[in-house]
Amino acid sequence: MAIEGTHIVQAAAFLGAGLSMGLGAIGPGVGEGLAAAKACEAIGKNPVEAGLLTRTMLVGQAVSESTGIYALVIALLLLFVV
Amino acid sequence: MTDDIQVWVKVAAFIGGGMAMGFGAIGAAIGEGYTAAKANEAIARSPQISGDLFKTMLLGQAIAETASIFALIIAMLLLFADFSNVSTLTISIFLSSGLCMGLGAIGSGIGSGLPTGEACTGIVRQPGMKNRITTIMLAGSAIAQSPAIFALVTSLILLFVDFTGRPVSPTWAAIIGAGFASGLGAIGSGIGEGLVAKSGCEGIARQPLAATRTTNVMLLGMAVTETTAIYGLLIACILIFKSFPAAESIASSMALLGAGLCMGIGAIGPGIGEGFTAQSAVKWISRSESSTAQLTRSMLVGQAVAESTGIYALVISLVLIFVI
Numbered sequence: 577m578a579i580e581g582t583h584i585v586q587a588a589a590f591l592g593a594g595l596s597m598g599l600g601a602i603g604p605g606v607g608e609g610l611a612a613a614k615a616c617e618a619i620g621k622n623p624v625e626a627g628l629l630t631r632t633m634l635v636g637q638a639v640s641e642s643t644g645i646y647a648l649v650i651a652l653l654l655l656f657v658v
Numbered sequence: 659m660t661d662d663i664q665v666w667v668k669v670a671a672f673i674g675g676g677m678a679m680g681f682g683a684i685g686a687a688i689g690e691g692y693t694a695a696k697a698n699e700a701i702a703r704s705p706q707i708s709g710d711l712f713k714t715m716l717l718g719q720a721i722a723e724t725a726s727i728f729a730l731i732i733a734m735l736l737l738f739a740d741f742s743n744v745s746t747l748t749i750s751i752f753l754s755s756g757l758c759m760g761l762g763a764i765g766s767g768i769g770s771g772l773p774t775g776e777a778c779t780g781i782v783r784q785p786g787m788k789n790r791i792t793t794i795m796l797a798g799s800a801i802a803q804s805p806a807i808f809a810l811v812t813s814l815i816l817l818f819v820d821f822t823g824r825p826v827s828p829t830w831a832a833i834i835g836a837g838f839a840s841g842l843g844a845i846g847s848g849i850g851e852g853l854v855a856k857s858g859c860e861g862i863a864r865q866p867l868a869a870t871r872t873t874n875v876m877l878l879g880m881a882v883t884e885t886t887a888i889y890g891l892l893i894a895c896i897l898i899f900k901s902f903p904a905a906e907s908i909a910s911s912m913a914l915l916g917a918g919l920c921m922g923i924g925a926i927g928p929g930i931g932e933g934f935t936a937q938s939a940v941k942w943i944s945r946s947e948s949s950t951a952q953l954t955r956s957m958l959v960g961q962a963v964a965e966s967t968g969i970y971a972l973v974i975s976l977v978l979i980f981v982i
Binding site for chain 2: 620
């Protein structure tokens with residue numbers, strides 16, 4: 577069985593896609609969890625502002641989600657485009 | 659040639675056994691050390707109830723120890739495995755089984771130690787609530803063990819499922835990938851659930867009247883935190899039980915290995931993050947009864963958003979397995 581160059585490149589793309597999405601999910605997961613933790617703390621201290629706090633939490637989480645979405649995009653590019 | 663394979667199978671079994679016990683010892687040791695540190699702190703504050711505190715400490719440490727006992731069992735199984743009837747696939751089975759159990763014991767070992775430490779502090783604060791606090795501590799530590807049990811199940815399935823007749827390529831990669839998916843996937847949930855149970859014990863000790871609602875939200879938060887470990891187990895089971903057609907190209911092997919790594923690593927972050935969220939929600943629900951509904955809602959919304967990256971990892975893994 578001769579290992580051809582195209583197979584090695586394809587193999588690297590698949591492995592790279594898995595690593596990209598896997599490693600890329602660590603940061604947003606922890607970060608969004610922290611954001612929500614602080615939001616819960618703030619709502620616990622000041623329940624009157626729950627609406628405002630939830631909105632701020634969601635915006636902050638959406639921003640920290642972006643790096644996870646970059647990882648997803650790169651993984652999909654590696655799988656289907658490159 | 660048969661001798662040759664036997665040599666490599668032995669090499670794989672011994673490396674796998676070493677990794678199982680080596681990685682598996684990390685978590686339990688950290689968790690039990692944390693428990694002992696908190697117990698000492700508590701005994702220094704109230705030496706008159708040192709007997710109770712000592713008992714609680716040992717009870718909690720025994721539960722945290724289970725994760726590393728699982729690793730010891732798998733290491734023993736690998737060291738004394740039957741080397742007479744082996745094939746090339748056995749090499750990857752032994753390596754993967756050891757890796758899976760070793761990595762899977764890290765999170766639960768750390769996580770199970772956290773509630774016990776907090777329970778010792780809590781018993782000093784409210785000696786009258788000793789039984790209630792111990793019950794919650796036991797429930798929390800036991801649930802935090804569940805990711806390690808998932809890893810144990812995957813390791814045992816790997817060791818005892820019959821892979822004869824499967825093509826070596828790409829099945830070897832599916833086997834290794836399954837070990838990574840279940841083993842790495844257990845780390846985040848184990849630590850996260852420990853954090854939730856820790857604040858459950860703290861909350862009940864501070865506000866004994868809030869014990870019921872604190873326990874309910876704690877269990878809800880832990881259940882959501884568990885999901886990423888379940889994704890890891892799911893991908894591991896698919897990789898083990900789906901029979902893949904023989905493929906000469908190295909690309910299809912790497913796709914399956916990548917799927918396992920993707921789900922395993924991708925589950926770590928959301929598991930820890932969801933644990934942080936539920937920890938904080940439980941803490942504040944125990945202190946302010948009026949905002950229980952709002953806090954539960956915010957906790958679930960926050961956890962759902964933190965879950966999203968874990969779901970991306972699940973999707974990419976499934977694409978790698980079924981589409982590519």
